[in-house]
Structure formats: C-alpha cells, structure tokens
Amino acid sequence: MEGQILQIVAWVFLGVGAVFSLIGGIGLIRLPDFYTRMHAAGMTDTLGAGGILIGLMFLSGFNLVTAKLIFILLFIFFTSPTSSHSVAKAAMGAGFKPLLQRRD
Amino acid sequence: MRTVALTICLAATWLLLSGHYDPLLLSLGAASCVLVAWIAWRMDVVDHEGFPIHLSWQAVLYWPWLIFEIIKSNIDVALVILRPSMPISPTVLTVKTTQGSELGQVIYANSITLTPGTVSLRVYDDKIDVHALTKAGADGIAAGEMDRRVTLMDASGAKTGGKSGGRGG
Amino acid sequence: MMLIAVTAGILITMALALLRAVVGPTIYDRILAVNVFGTKTVLIIAVLGFLTGRPDFLDIAIIYALINFIGTIAVLKFIRYGNLSQAGPRAATGNPPEDDI
Structure with a gap:
C-alpha cells in the first residue's frame, strides 16, 4: 500500500518533469529571439530536471542512489544559472540587442 | 577552521560517491581529501567566498x-x-x-x-x-x-x- | 511503462534542442541549445539507469553534468578570447576572469 503511494508520487513527479522539459523544448523552437529562448532553457533546467530527478528519488527508495540523485540535482541547480548568465553576458558583450516589446 | 570543515565536507562527498568501505579504499579516500584541502589552503581559496558556511x-x-x-x-x-x-x-x-x-x-x-x-x-x-x-x-x-x-x-x-x-x- | 514515456519525452526535447542548434541563427543560440541538450543527456542517462536496472549509470550522469558545465564555459571563453590558456585582458586589473565570460 505504502509502496503504491510512493510509486504514484514518483509518477506524478516524473510526469511533471517530462511535461515541463517538453514545453521548454517547444519554447526553444517557438520563441522569437535568443534572449527569450534563454527563459525556455531555464525552464527545462529547473522544473524539468528537478521533477524527473525527484521522481527517480521516490522510485529508488532511500539509499546511496538517492544521495547521488540529490548531488546531481544540486549541481544542476548551481551551475545552470551560471552558464545561462555567461551565455547572456557573452551575447551582450558581442552587441546583440534584445528584442523588446514585440508589437504585432 | 574552515579548512577542517572543508575536509569534512570532502570526506562526506567521497563516502557518498564511492560506496566502497574497505580499509584500503577508505584510507586512500581520506588521504585524497586531506591532500585537496591542503592544496586549497595553500592556494588561499578557502575563504568567506569560496566556502560560505556562515x-x-x-x-x-x-x-x-x-x-x-x-x-x-x-x-x-x-x-x-x-x-x-x-x-x-x-x-x-x-x-x-x-x-x-x-x-x-x-x-x-x-x-x-x-x-x-x-x-x-x-x-x-x-x-x-x-x-x-x-x-x-x-x-x-x-x-x-x-x-x-x-x-x-x-x-x-x-x-x-x-x-x-x-x-x- | 512510465519510465519509457519519460524517456520519449526527454528524447523529443533533445530533438527539438538539436533542431535549434542546427538552425539557430546566432552562435549563442547554438551554445544555449547544446547546453540544454547536455542537461537532457544527464537526465536521460539517469532514467536509462533506472529503466535497465543499473543505478551505476548515475556516476556517469554526475560526470556528464560536470563536463557539460565546464564545456559550456570553455566554449564561451574560447569565443570571447580565441584562446583558452590566458586569463583574459581584465586579469591584469585584478578582476577574476570569470567576470568577463
């Protein structure tokens, strides 16, 4: 019974993660310019990765595997803003102007 | 004091990632943790910013x-x-x-x-x-x-x- | 079953990211797409480890996460300076080189 509840919780988290990474991928294609695409990439890195990894944690039970998953999750959470900020800053430095207030 | 805390953190990470508990591997892991902490201390990067325990x-x-x-x-x-x-x-x-x-x-x-x-x-x-x-x-x-x-x-x-x-x- | 669906979702996202990397008009779009692709690779390695019952795959996922981050920073630094060995022009004034990337 308890195992089943854990299983369902794991599925919910995995589903949320997969859906949000899919939406992020769609956003990566649909959004009009580089700076806006960055937001879609941030989405796949936070709730996409977080949902899938937390879902796997519930699936694995509590052991060394959980600790490794937490390690991966923390690492992604700490590095993803750093790399997006680096890309954004490099693009700014190269003189790309963000698309502002699209009116159409 | 920060160096000691860093060593403990490194040791915890090592134990977490390795999953082996033989005496030989444990001593090798402890040696590598101390070595890394010593190098970090010599490089003077164990400070307020590099290791913000506070x-x-x-x-x-x-x-x-x-x-x-x-x-x-x-x-x-x-x-x-x-x-x-x-x-x-x-x-x-x-x-x-x-x-x-x-x-x-x-x-x-x-x-x-x-x-x-x-x-x-x-x-x-x-x-x-x-x-x-x-x-x-x-x-x-x-x-x-x-x-x-x-x-x-x-x-x-x-x-x-x-x-x-x-x-x- | 659920894991297969999740794998499919991640694979589709990877395909979309790869498409953006191929068509992306600027080089920064490509870097961003490759970064997303790398994060998804970490996730798919972890999920595949569970799917095939071999949680040892997680070690590979950890290494991939490290390499993905360092690779992104290295490519950006290379574009900025055309050289990976030097700290960059600002290093002389005492600012850390990461500040410039």
Whole structure:
C-alpha cells in the first residue's frame, strides 16, 4: 500500500518533469529571439530536471542512489544559472540587442 | 577552521560517491581529501567566498521560498509558451541591489536567473540588468521581494561570518 | 511503462534542442541549445539507469553534468578570447576572469 503511494508520487513527479522539459523544448523552437529562448532553457533546467530527478528519488527508495540523485540535482541547480548568465553576458558583450516589446 | 570543515565536507562527498568501505579504499579516500584541502589552503581559496558556511542557517529559510517562486514562474512561462498567440513582452530593466557583500549580490543574481522568465544580463556596482520575458515577471523583480530576502540572509551571514572568519584567520 | 514515456519525452526535447542548434541563427543560440541538450543527456542517462536496472549509470550522469558545465564555459571563453590558456585582458586589473565570460 505504502509502496503504491510512493510509486504514484514518483509518477506524478516524473510526469511533471517530462511535461515541463517538453514545453521548454517547444519554447526553444517557438520563441522569437535568443534572449527569450534563454527563459525556455531555464525552464527545462529547473522544473524539468528537478521533477524527473525527484521522481527517480521516490522510485529508488532511500539509499546511496538517492544521495547521488540529490548531488546531481544540486549541481544542476548551481551551475545552470551560471552558464545561462555567461551565455547572456557573452551575447551582450558581442552587441546583440534584445528584442523588446514585440508589437504585432 | 574552515579548512577542517572543508575536509569534512570532502570526506562526506567521497563516502557518498564511492560506496566502497574497505580499509584500503577508505584510507586512500581520506588521504585524497586531506591532500585537496591542503592544496586549497595553500592556494588561499578557502575563504568567506569560496566556502560560505556562515550562510547555512538563513539559507534553510530561503531555499523553500525560492523553490516555490521557481515553480510559480515555471507555470507562468509554460502557459505563455503554450498559448498560440504567445503573449510575450520582453523587457530589460535595471534593479538596484541592497546586499552588502559581493557574495550576496551573486546569490541574488543567480536566484534571478534560476527563476524562469527572468535572466540577469549584467552585474555591476550595485545594480543588475534583468531581462524579463513578460511584464508580470518584470514587475515581480521590480517589487523587490527577492532582494529583501537575500539581503536578510546575507546580513545575518555577514555577522556570524565575520566572527568565524576572524577566528580562522 | 512510465519510465519509457519519460524517456520519449526527454528524447523529443533533445530533438527539438538539436533542431535549434542546427538552425539557430546566432552562435549563442547554438551554445544555449547544446547546453540544454547536455542537461537532457544527464537526465536521460539517469532514467536509462533506472529503466535497465543499473543505478551505476548515475556516476556517469554526475560526470556528464560536470563536463557539460565546464564545456559550456570553455566554449564561451574560447569565443570571447580565441584562446583558452590566458586569463583574459581584465586579469591584469585584478578582476577574476570569470567576470568577463
């Protein structure tokens, strides 16, 4: 019974993660310019990765595997803003102007 | 003192990642932890910034709030992307930061970037240029709730951090 | 069953990211797409480890996460300076080189 509840919780988290990474991928294609695409990439890195990894944690039970998953999750959470900020800053430095207030 | 704490953290990470508990491997792991801590101490990178243990208590309060914000803005951005008309209004705004230390400013900038819908483009002096996907996201940053919370965490860290930093040399 | 669906979702996202990397008009779009692709690779290695019942795959996922981050920073630094060995022009004034990337 308890195992089943854990299983369902794991599925919910995995589903949320997969859906949000899919939406992020769609956003990566649909959004009009580089700076806006960055937001879609941030989405796949936070709730996409977080949902899938937390879902796997519930699936694995509590052991060394959980600790490794937490390690991966923390690492992604700490590095993803750093790399997006680096890309954004490099693009700014190269003189790309963000698309502002699209009116159409 | 920070070097000792760093050694303990490294040892914990080693135990977590290896999963082997033979005496030989344990001693090799302990030796590598001490070696890395010694090199870090010699390079003089074990300081307030490189190893911020002083932030731990307030960070416990800050993280759940940040995760809640991330989930909220994820849903906002997802809805914007999925709507066929895609009602985006990209804005660039400059916000003033009120953190005392550079570390606090970095935490604030990273929190902004970690929240989807807003990305920090440039950090300078006591300002951050922020690119926001929607008007609502820009207003949320301009309201300054996150800034206030990071400042609170950073200020309490600076007090205790100053004390332990003085002891550690 | 659920894991297969999740794998499919990640694979589709990877395909979309790869498409953006191929068509992306600027080099920064490509870097961003490759970064997303790398994060998804970490996730798919972890999920595949569970799918095939071999959690040892997680070690590979950890290494991939490290390499993905360092690779992104290295490519950006290379674009900026055309050289990976020097700290950059600002190093002389005492600012850390990461500041410039």
